Amino acid sequence: PREQIPIRLGENMAGLKYGVHIDLYKFFMNRSIQVYAFSDRYREHTLQEVASSILGEGKVEIEKPVSKLSVHDLAEYCFRDADLTYRLTEFDDDLVMKLLMVLSRIAIMPIEDVNRYGVSKWILSLLRYEHRRRGMLIPNPEDILRMKGETVTRAVIKGKKYRGAIVQQPVPGAHFNVVVLDFASLYPSIIRNWNLSYETVRCPHEECMDNRVPGTPHWVCKKRRGLMSLVIGSLRDLRIMWYKPLSKDKRLPEESRRWYSVVQGALKVILNASYGVFGSDIFPLYCPPLAESTTAIGRYAMTETVKRAVGLGINVIYGDTDSVFLENPSKEQIEELLDWAERELRIKLDVDKVYRYAVFSERKKNYFGVYPDGTVDIKGLTGKKRHVPPFLKKAFFELVEILRTVKREEDLEEAKEKIRDLVSSYYQKLREKKIPLKDLAFYVMLSQAPEKYATRPQHVKAALQLKATGVELGAGDIIGFVKVRGERGVKPVQLASVDEVDVEKYIEHMRSMFEQVLDALGIDFD
Structure with missing residues (x-):
């Protein structure tokens, strides 16, 4: 009978008749929580991103749609999701639950409302x-x-x-x-x-x-x-x-x-x-x-x-x-x-x-900035950002490693020579097309099904190409795409080839990333 169902569904929420429902998706999506409580350790709000950033472990990787999984594989996939969700509430001595409880006391609000609403409501x-x-x-x-x-x-x-x-x-x-x-x-x-x-x-x-x-x-x-x-x-x-x-x-x-x-x-x-x-x-x-x-x-x-x-x-x-x-x-x-x-x-x-x-x-x-112990503090530089292709990120952190070793002003000249060699090396690899496609790919998450977007940003264009081949895609899926020559401009990494890559566009990305540091050191990218 309907009256015995313990779940109450609202327009934008689900509640329990005899308990408290904590929606971790809304909690971790709260921008104030993301920035001030977790120091921007995660950028996207999927279970995969939050769990891997905070717990160091992600979802079970699958190579086909959930609907095509065997009963055993589906059970393993769902169990991992449930386990990660629970562990996000208990890690660091129940940090999330304690945080919700304290915020509830400060804001004079029920814990469910603190979880559902943003900081302005608190x-x-x-x-x-x-x-x-x-x-x-x-x-x-x-x-x-x-x-x-x-x-x-x-x-x-x-x-x-x-x-x-x-x-x-x-x-x-x-x-x-x-x-x-x-x-x-x-x-x-x-x-x-x-x-x-x-x-x-x-x-x-x-x-x-x-x-x-x-x-x-x-x-x-x-x-x-x-x-x-x-x-x-x-x-x-x-x-x-x-x-x-x-x-x-x-x-x-x-x-x-x-x-x-x-x-x-x-x-x-x-x-x-x-x-x-x-x-x-x-x-x-x-x-x-x-x-x-x-x-x-x-x-x-x-x-x-x-x-x-x-x-x-x-x-x-x-x-x-x-x-x-x-x-x-x-x-x-x-x-x-x-x-x-x-x-x-x-x-x-x-x-x-x-x-x-x-x-x-x-x-x-x-x-x-480099602290006295050699630890590096990076603010706003492109190479640190999440959506940067892996090869650019690798090049950036090699640059960081060179600069990290500088201890005196006299060390700077030697570091500059190493940086010139580093930039030249990656430039040549791009020109000679020696960088694998997966390292050239930009990875961006879909916030909704690709066909529902009013505009067509690059990751959506790539997603629509992928969907045309029969791949099911929806909110939360990560799209990997590379920049290619021609009218389309982008292709999903699964459908692209190295010969199609638009090298000039990648060189511009490389220039933009390196020049943020090179300009300060008096080094010309060209």
């Missing part, structure tokens, strides 16, 4: 709870807009409503003994210290209008503490002053440190999204001047810090949002800059990283 639930607890009216979105108005700064990035973080132009080249200073929880600290909230920004009190937000016509209330400032400030203090230090305290038992690490990680997820929700027009407490004021103060903090560093005689080689890169500063200069930031900006500045040396091109958000 923050909204918490703020609504605090409104009700204090007997405050929850305003309508149109009332906030009518009273507070829109933004006044012009966005640098197309499609954004207001100007965001500042990114300093890097000084190209190789720089030794690079110290990176970082503002601890920059935006949550700004919200806390500057009393930013939808009701305090552009408050109705004339006596507060002299309390201006730098670089904007906005002002902040001096007469009352804002709810957003209080809530986010409290969560920020709990993370920075309590849970994060405890998670690293070696005097505590391992079990306690693990728990504190989970809590500080959950707080980080919410804090890092806390300012952005107020700049989203679908958020019920949407307040453009609040989001704009937060980024304006962030830009002010960055520019003033750079000015102060230069005034102290430090060479600033790069700055990005909440980090300042300094070349060979003395210990005294660093300490003076840290003290100044806390005193003048009311934001804590810490030493985040120290590189033996770092290489910058003229491009922003693209650099390569």
Whole structure:
């Protein structure tokens, strides 16, 4: 009978009549979880990608459609899927389940809703709870807009409503003994210290209008503490002053440190999204001047810090949002800059990283740093990205290995010669068509069946060619394709031959990847 079926189906969800249903697909698809809880360890949201990235083990590989498998092979395939799903909840001492539980407590939401919804819903639930607890009216979105108005700064990035973080132009080249200073929880600290909230920004009190937000016509209330400032400030203090230090305290038992690490990680997820929700027009407490004021103060903090560093005689080689890169500063200069930031900006500045040396091109958000122990830190460079063909990725990491061995400025010239030989070697292999097809392939996941796409990006073109041969394809399938000469431009790797490969296109990809580093080292690709 229908009433005995324990599963309840909704429009976009399934629930249990007598239990809790956790949909791990939605959990791992949550961008905040992916970035802040798992440091972007996975890029796609398939079971294969998530499990192989986190557990180091993937699904059972099959060479024919599931419908064609024998009963034994099907059972093995399904059992592995179920086992991987379970292990994703229990790895690292039940990290995922503990994270969900802590987020549920912070957001004042049922654990199923935390799992189903994004971070903006978590923050909204918490703020609504605090409104009700204090007997405050929850305003309508149109009332906030009518009273507070829109933004006044012009966005640098197309499609954004207001100007965001500042990114300093890097000084190209190789720089030794690079110290990176970082503002601890920059935006949550700004919200806390500057009393930013939808009701305090552009408050109705004339006596507060002299309390201006730098670089904007906005002002902040001096007469009352804002709810957003209080809530986010409290969560920020709990993370920075309590849970994060405890998670690293070696005097505590391992079990306690693990728990504190989970809590500080959950707080980080919410804090890092806390300012952005107020700049989203679908958020019920949407307040453009609040989001704009937060980024304006962030830009002010960055520019003033750079000015102060230069005034102290430090060479600033790069700055990005909440980090300042300094070349060979003395210990005294660093300490003076840290003290100044806390005193003048009311934001804590810490030493985040120290590189033996770092290489910058003229491009922003693209650099390569080597720690004193030889570990490499790569930011934004194409060769690291997941969809790059295997031969380019291999060439890139060979380049990284050469640069990793550089310890002094004198070592750079020898490294440059090795890099020239490396680039020349791969260039010749491409020209002579000595690279196997599988190493030339781009691998991209389908988000839906290929025929359902409104446009025809390259991986979809290849998928449609493959489907025409009788191969069943759908959402989650990985398409490997190579770039070929002719009208089609691409072919699935299964149907292509080496002679069809468009060598010129691959050389352009190779040029684009290598030049990000070669330009900084003064090496010409040609």
